Amino acid sequence: MNIRLQVSGISEGRVYLFNVYKNKQSVVDSTEVEVGGRIAFSRLEILETGEYTVILPDQTQIQLLLDGDQVFDMATLASDPVRNMKVTGSLENELLYKSLQFDLECRASFEALGAQIKMLAENGQDYSQLLDQQQQIFRARNNFQIGLIQQYPDALFSSLWQAEQLPRIDEPRMPDGSIDRQAQRMLLRDHFWDMVNFDDTRLLHTKVIFSNLITYLDELTPPVTSEVIRSIDLLMDRVGDKPEYYRFFAQWFAEDYKAPEGPFMDPEAIYIYMVDKYLTRERAFWADSVQVYAWQLRTEDKKQSLTGQKGQNIEAKDTSGNVRALYDIRSPYIALFFYHAGCDHCKKETPKLVEFYREWKDKGVEIYAVALGTEDAEWKAFINEYHMDWINVTDEGVSDIRDKYSFPGTPEIYLLNPDRVIIGKHLRTEYLAWMITNDMEKSAFAKQK
Incomplete structure (x- = not known):
């Protein structure tokens, strides 16, 4: 070199x-x-x-x-x-800088026209003509790039440029003739990777694959566990016979992907799905048996508290030393609150939860708050400071709480419905009222059937 x-x-x-x-x-x-x-x-x-x-x-x-x-x-x-x-x-860099330089020329012309357009009335003839000229510049730029790609189809430049483009898709319409934006977004998700040549592993050494991945997940995938899993499957199906891409995506989804916050997200379910389907001994060709076993072992820790499963009972002592059982609570809904008295984020979330409780405690909601790793005096002082007049217990002498309820840190809020099924986890206080109301409406509708 x-x-x-x-x-x-x-x-x-x-x-x-x-x-x-x-x-x-x-x-x-x-x-x-x-x-x-x-x-x-x-x-x-x-x-x-x-x-x-x-x-x-x-x-x-x-x-x-x-x-x-x-x-x-x-x-x-x-x-x-x-x-x-x-x-x-260097052909690659000749192509790159031809493209960048032509883009600068087009941008200057486009912006000059834009400055003129701002000074005109929208319904004027000159306004329409200038808009048309802008479109001509856009088409000229696109045609220039396509010309380079057609002349040098095997160049990294060509593969990279194509991977940066959005696929052409139909515009689904609503009954009134307007564009159905939600259907359009879902259609774009289905075809988002059409322009990427997964036979070209050189792209893994560019920014485009990861940039596309973030766009795919953040902009085209609803923050719902089932939808994230669908997006994963759509992508993994494309790279099943592309080893380098398969390895990258499988490892990234399992080990690095940070699921967005939301009432319908269960990050543990996504991890378990990846391990069970894509990181098996048969498919994770790069991993030895020890690594595969480590992935599987982590799933066992997470399987106990997935959304849709029944929450497990907790028995712990309250401030008077009496054992309080989660399953003894008669209120239809229970918010499980795990916190540490020295946690700054807990100090910010607790007042919000107290306010929520005051509004909802007479509407069928109880809070079972578990202090984690907190000295007795500090725990009781925290309760008094924030006026936590719900059920307060400590994890002292209880070693299996994290085995029953998985969470990465504090504060952590789980929500259990009247059947003690987990209907939400990793929640913020502002989600609770909506989730409870939504679950009540679903239950009422089911009873009417």
Whole structure:
């Protein structure tokens, strides 16, 4: 690998070369700026094909694409690196900077027209003509990119650009002729990965796969456990015979995915689903039996308290030393509150829960609050400070609470219905009233059938 870059006008200092792998960036090389703004990255072995970034001393970033040919020259000006970039000896970077430079030209023209449009009345002829000119610029930009891709279909640049595009989909209509936005979003989810070439593992060394993944989950997947699982299945079905992608997605969903907060989310259910379906001995080809067993062992800890399962009984001592059993509570709904007296987040959530309780305790709601790892005096002081006049118990002498109810930290709120089925977990106080009302309405409707 021998990359020579000249940036005229650059200040002295250290320059870093970063690569991308999946969702992480790391330094692969560094060097000092030489006289005249010359920068050289050189080593005997070639680097992994993919997307790289050069970070200059002033934090300016210069994008690179590396393929098998890693001996080339680039030259530009520090004042405007993209517009002035010249590339010699690297097709990937010639394509990249042709695209970026044409994009700058189009953007300048588009914005100039936009400034004129702002000064015109919407129903005027000139207004419509300028809008049409903007559309022409957009089409010209798109056609330029497509032309490069058609000429060099195997280039990383081409694969990367296509993966960044949204698929073309139909516009489902409502009975009144308007676009059905919800149906459109679901249709886009179904086809979201159509433009990604999963045969091209080079894309794992770019930002696009992880960026697309976040868009797919955050913008196109409703924050409901069943919908997240459906999105997982749609994606995993596409990469079942693509080992590198299968491994990346399976591991990421199981180990790194942070499910959004919400009354309909059960992160533990998603983890268990991944392990049971995708991280088995037969399918997790990269993992040894010890790793597979570790995944399976974690599912056992989480299976006891999934949404839809019956909550388990807890027996613990209250402030008077009397044993209070969760199952002895007669109120139809129980909010289980796990907290620690020294926890700052607990101190913020507790007043909200107290206010909720005062409104709902006569409507069939009880709170069973479990103090975790808290000294007796501190626990009682906390209760008095926040006027917690519900059932208060401590976990002292009770070792199996976390075996019965899984949670990553405090505060934690579970909600149990009259059948003592878990209907919500990892909840914020503001969800409780809505969830209880919704469950009451569902129960009333079921009885009418």
